[in-house]
Amino acid sequence: MARLVVVSNRVSIPDPTGKGSAGGLAVALREAFQGQDGLWFGWSGKVSAHPSAEPRMIDKGHVRYALMDLTATDRREYYSGFANRALWPVMHYRIGLSEFSRADYAGYLRVNRTFAGALARLIRPDDLIWVHDYHLIPLAAELRALGLANRIGYFRHIPWPAPEVVGTLPGSQDLLRAITDYDLVGVQTARDADNLRRGILQEFDAAQRTADVIALDGRQARVKGFPIAIDMSGFEQAAPRPATHRLLKQTVASLGSRSLIIGVDRLDYSKGIPERMEAFERFLISNPDQRGRVTYLQIAPTSRSEVPEYAALSRTVSETLGRINGAHGEPGWVPIHYVTSAYPRSVLAGLYRIARVGLVTPMRDGMNLVAKEYVAAQDPEDPGVLVLSKFAGAAEQLGGALIVNPNDKFEVAEAINAALHMDQAERIARWQRMMDLLRRYDIAWWTNAFLKELAGQRKTSKARRPAPV
Structure with a gap:
């Protein structure tokens, strides 16, 4: 059985005391790990002056947790800056609150590139990779640039707005192109899926192969709604x-x-x-x-x-x-x-x-x-x-x-x-x-539906690197 590799901005390690309150993503992904070996990779939540290029590994049963620290500059530019002061407000239709900084965008791409480099060294050829949310849009493109041909899925927990809204954000064209380096892109609703597909078709010389599948530069990405559920x-x-x-x-x-x-x-x-x-x-x-x-x-x-x-x-x-x-x-x-x-x-x-x-x-x-x-x-x-x-x-x-x-x-x-x-x-x-x-349509349905669809996607060729800032 292929190993499941989950990548998210933050990693949720089980609390042995049972006192912790796991969020919706943590509950969902623990369901996904049931019955199979797995790796969960992401930011530790810690800031270090000189973080290691290699993740800190923690083993909990059949799941390994790979934790990366960030520098203070990384956190400011990647997380507080571009992800939460530029991307987040635009994706929630609050264009007037979006504060774009070219330095923050560079930091966002840099952290994704750093994560990809560290993650690639841990990946096995048959691993199934599942990336989560807006912090990590360019991650598949970075992994493809390093030669990974694994099936890579992306799930979007927040809305994907109409193309004219996304288009107000500098750098949005590069991010749209990077989305197509995923084999499967899951969003919450049919409306989000339609918005994303329309955005790709309007920005690029892309072709719509089927109702869900967009082809661009020799790659195909399936964009589909998978409404997340609860326990x-x-x-x-x-x-x-x-x-x-x-x-x-x-x-x-x-x-x-x-x-x-x-x-x-x-x-x-x-x-x-x-x-x-x-x-x-x-x-x-x-x-x-x-x-x-x-x-x-x-x-x-x-x-x-x-x-x-x-x-x-x-x-x-x-x-x-x-x-x-x-x-x-x-x-x-x-x-x-x-x-x-x-x-x-x-x-x-x-x-x-x-x-x-x-x-x-x-x-x-x-x-x-x-x-x-x-x-x-x-x-x-x-x-x-x-x-x-x-x-x-x-x-x-x-x-x-x-x-x-x-x-x-x-x-x-x-x-x-x-x-x-x-x-x-x-x-x-x-x-x-x-x-x-x-x-x-409970949490087991959601995880199984996404992973079954991703496992059925065909492996595709090496893809592009996001455009440099």
């Missing part, structure tokens, strides 16, 4: 357990007869947290009888605090929170509870289960697994209602949700009210529709 059994089992965590017990005690509305997001401008708070405020204004009868809990762990746009967002959220609670709160009742800590799956599952409304309203999102987790955690006999942004990839699958435009706070407010007053029969019917789909 369904894990959430279904965790949700009904007795409340033992302090936050869960405090939440249950403080609610009393109030209904809970919950939002769980990493603090990011793509998630629309200030806009969501204002929509909840509009709900309170339009429905004064609900004051004191509902509580909105927003969990939003901070991230990328070194990036100026995220520091500004944190201030905006705090100001919005303070204004709304100050204007609408009453003695004994605070409208919005805001928490910036991260919590393990067992706690989140319990909170999802007691929440009457799951408020998932990103301005743009590749998939949004919180939407799926919320549905999976519900009580089958008395489920809550999911309010979901139409700009989340999950909206293509979760038709039982109340689908809203997150830019329209009146529409979101009306959906919150409808969710709170929806009768039990309709709530069960909507929930059952979504659960049937989530059980059919």
